[in-house]
Amino acid sequence: MQALEVAVVAITGLVLVLAAIRRPRRGRWWPEGSRWPAPETAMAIALLAPLVLHLLVDGYRTVMIPAYTVCAGLLLLLGLRARRAGRIPTLSEARRHPRLRALGRVIAVLLGLVALATSALSATLLPVFELPAPEGPYAVGRTDLHLTDMRRQEWATSADDDVREVVASVWYPAEPAAARGAATEVLGDEIAQSVAGSVAAAVPSLRPAADVLGAPLDHLQRIATHAVRDAEAAAHDGDGFPVVLYSPGLASSRFENVALMEDLASRGYVVVAVDHPYTSGSVTLAGGAEATVDPVLLGPGSDATVRKRLNDWIDTRVEDLSTVLDHLAALETRPGSVLQGVMDLETVGAVGFSLGGDTVTQALTQEPRLDAAVSLDGPYLGKVSTTGVPAPFLNVIAADHLTDLEQDLETEQETGIASDSLNRYRGTMSSASGPVWVASVEGTTHLSHTVFPLISPILGGEAGTGRAQVDTVETLVVDFLDHALAGAPARLLGQGGDIPLTTRFLPDPRVPRT
Template identity: 35%
Template sequence: MWPCTPGAEHGHVTEIITGPQMSPLEVLALLGAAALVVARWLPPAARPRVTIAAGAVLVLSAIVLAVAGIRWQMLPVLAGAALALPFALSPLLRRRSGRPAWRARWWLALPGSVACVGLIATGPVAAWAFPVPVFPEPSGEFAVGTRVLQWTDPGRPETFTADPDDRRTVVVQLWYPAQKSPAGAQRARYLGRTEQEARTVSEALARGVGLPGFLVDGVPRARSRSVFDAPVDGGGGRFPVVLFSPGSGGVRTQNTAWAEELASHGYVVASLDHPYDSAAVVLADGRTITSETSSSGDADKDEELAAGWTAVRAADLGFVLTRLDGLDRGEAADPLTGRLDTGRVAVAGHSMGGAAALQAARQDRRFDAVIDLDGYPHGPASPALDQPTLALTQAITPGTDPRYLPRLTEALDAGTATSYRLTVPGAAHLTFMDGPLYLPPVPTIVGSLGRTGSPRVVAAATLAFLDAALRGKPGDLAGVLRAYGDLTVHHPDGSR
């Protein structure tokens, strides 16, 4: 969700329609609460009707919200309404009982009204800061399907446990070009196959960064743009493959908007959960494996640990590519058999996942291209990269690890293929995943590109690179990339 520590016009993504960040029922409750406060200041003839109508709307919407599951952002709205309600109803009740109506003097009522309005206004502000994410509509020609697979590597022991018989298991989510689903088809839930899995993952991610889980309770409610188990596109073509590794503590779904955009343009994206590293991994048998990786506080020790974790991830990526190749060749009956072009494969990752992508490409020449999304290059710097590489980074500042840029530059300069480093103005480390869709729009956290701009820039730049590297699309790739930031081209002869 917000994993990791930073080392830190091809197509367009449709603009995200964020709306008011509140559901219609929540808006009704908000309007009812506000009307209760305003009723005190209306002309006498209008007060009873407005009070009764506002109270009815508020109570009914609050009851329905309580049954459906109320978000914490609505609690200050209801608190403000609860404070205003006795003062709004008291004159009506006294009038019906035959007693003379009593109203506080305006100079006594004004502070209370202001306090109630302040509480009520906190609701939409909180909903804006921590919304239910709205995913961008993919811009490609294909609809997008998704499914989850789980594979165990019989030849590799699980190094995070003491059981000598335990074997390394990874969970993989695929996004692929699909047939268009019927109108009204249920879209895939974000963060998990079920609501329970989504909440388990969301709470684990929040714990990982020291946040109370309720702050992001809107995230597991979200739906992406893909459909679970949608039929594969019937055109008969073969699709290039992109493997993805999330950041430290990250999960397979953390770049869903990016994956769906790539899939809509004819790629199959396979994103991995790395058990004992990802915040929470829910296995097919119902077990949940949580992260066991953590910083030691010692820079040298942490670098050694990170190099080890990166090596495990790189091995996971190679194993998944082997399984995808077997799936394509029909080792087991599968809708994607014969549709995966495992001769055209890119490996990608965010943060530590970017480091894992670099290592996987060094070790496994089946990977034809590399995408590093703001990832510090952990682990050995050799052998040299033979594949074209795109490294997207945020701006280098005095607060950036001083080793980051030299190590990244060394890796790109040593490569035997032309590579690119694109520094995206206004980006932060979490710009390169789904964080801008649901985290507070604070530039130091998610950058200043906005909830619309962040996924658009990242997806457009990576699509341009993939089309050139895997599909051999002609054109001025450097010129296209320069439209999205400050570009440095690393040529095999060492020139730039």
């Protein structure tokens, strides 16, 4: 919680208790004739001061609505008491149901304290945070792209003339002098949609409420990033900066790993994060329509139906990445483009999370312009589960996911029956050729491989390690890309260590056992 939020909750709670125990007509709290205001006035001032400061400095937050409600109720009560201060109650009023009135006070105090505790807990679980500062020598610029592929019909809709669209954001190295003092972007609504979509996709019971899950995250719109819109690109030596494509998870968005995007850009990469309509979260198309997640993927259909649909969408997503590369080639030579002459399209990598991990893994097998790929806890769907993946390739598995695979391995040894997830893992990794690494970071879960652990401690792995989870995954990805794309010596690959969380590499990538 922020300091002023703590003040609002604490002072409101104190005034709530004082208002309940005080008898308005039993005298003042200080000597008669003193210059202090009446108790009701003093309590109202105590309530309003932190509340007004909080709203002016921090801004309104949805999670604080219960506290705002208690505060408003107390202000109304204190106002009514102040109006009645000079009136002497009749004898019948003074004796009317004293026990019921006392019980009512107790219930009101308890309800008020529960409401305040709800706000305090919600604000603690959804803290206002700062994104990690990029560690490279460059400033970070950002521009957005809305691309249309006239060669492909959109198969997710019934319109015959509907063609495939792709929305992307590009983070790139910018001149530090040009970006100095310029206003940076804020996270915006997209990151809230990412969280809501990812949680709804992971927890089926929450899918009917997916539209409102992002409401408590309104504060994310005020969190600053480190990117400057359309900043002047940095100068470079040689053929330009290497390009990294990014594919997000199901029902999420291209901003789910914004800290990684900014850090890579600051280190000299052009990062292009792609939203895939109908599998990413809500995507605004050229005509203003919203492309929402394919209902088959989130519906009650059979596993076989959903699996086939996911595989079809992975094929489409791979084609989306190819479309992006085609357009980048045009932007590279377009006069006036902020990306003109900036990119080295002969050196291209890809990173993806969850379904995006499977997307970039398959793209590595199909798209000849890709040189390397990183899968962040992908579930091993798509064609590569039967064909294997080429190299270089880094597969980062969540700790709980790896534990499940190790248990599946033990079960197979005991019963001779392999699980579907174990077979998919083997199909992907057993036929791998060349340098392939499989790593797992201690204490991580699926969402640990995004920026989500910064948004809330319940969206990552081990409590209290959100920033460390983000930093560790980021360090792994940077080390791999520096090695695979830039030819730098590998510092961590195959070795692991505390970076800052303990990271282990599988001795044999074909066997899910540390």
